[in-house]
């Protein structure tokens with residue numbers, strides 16, 4: 612089996628009680644069957660507490676009963692009581708893995724960390740140099756799924772080219788993002804038409820992208836469409852799950868406190884080199900996590916559209932925070948903001964991203980012209 616990860620993976624350590632936003636609150640903590648059986652067998656008062664706080668839902672999945680949104684096993688010192696009482700090896704799969712994740716496609720496992728963990732967000736989004744990737748291999752057999760290898764290999768190349776585009780610092784951020792969209796638009800068109808996409812790749816290699824970027828000059832770069840996108844998103848907020856709503860509703864409230872002119876002025880001010888660097892790191896993370904979803908949909912363009920929506924929301928929320936604070940948020944405050952945004956969507960991201968895409972598509976925000984307007 613081959614493994615692909617980024618260099619930050621090995622360096623990650625949970626900061627436990629020092630974490631500004633513990634992962635033990637405000638989302639469902641599913642407990643795998645083996646752990647649930649074990650917890651139900653633990654004797655004594657702690658065993659009773661375990662039994663009292665496990666719930667099995669209609670689809671026979673067990674999860675922990677949260678108290679005011681918080682795991683009842685989180686101590687006042689923000690440490691895990693299950694870990695303390697029973698040992699690390701008795702944590703359920705959810706708790707022992709998070710924030711790590713692994714996705715398997717054929718002979719390749721993608722191994723990473725979720726941005727919803729503020730400590731990982733800090734190491735990723737406060738970093739200056741480009742993210743590097745590591746390959747590893749072990750003797751485990753590949754997953755036995757019947758693979759469409761030509762599609763899989765093309766998508767790995769598509770993801771690699773997309774990341775190269777986003778890490779090309781000779782171009783400004785909006786040109787990179789727009790070329791990312793145009794490249795994946797064309798790639799998706801090839802999949803739809805059943806035509807050979809091999810000639811597309813050299814067009815977007817590092818020798819040619821500057822000339823391509825020059826052709827984007829006539830597309831206006833202003834932030835006006837971010838406001839329309841945000842308002843449209845707000846109108847559909849109730850379609851998202853409760854985690855998403857809890858995190859995002861305060862921004863809608865904040866929005867109503869400021870004039871459009873005030874917000875527009877902060878949108879312009881949020882376009883700083885430091886923020887742009889954070890977006891580069893965020894985009895690489897996003898592509899690594901979600902690009903290969905196109906193996907099921909044959910639609911890599913959808914991943915870029917979703918990135919555009921997250922970028923737009925994150926950008927707009929930064930401007931709202933700036934309006935509230937009467938100053939630009941610090942890089943650390945922005946990191947916390949993007950980590951919160953990830954938390955809102957990445958728990959059951961398939962469903963949440965599908966809702967986000969559907970409501971945006973319905974309102975015309977999936978059109979290429981609309982996406983180009985958002986990506987600036």
Ligand code: SF4
Nearest residue numbers: 625626630634728730
């Ligand atoms: S969110 Fe990250 S740093 Fe915080 S407690 Fe969870 S794993 Fe540790």
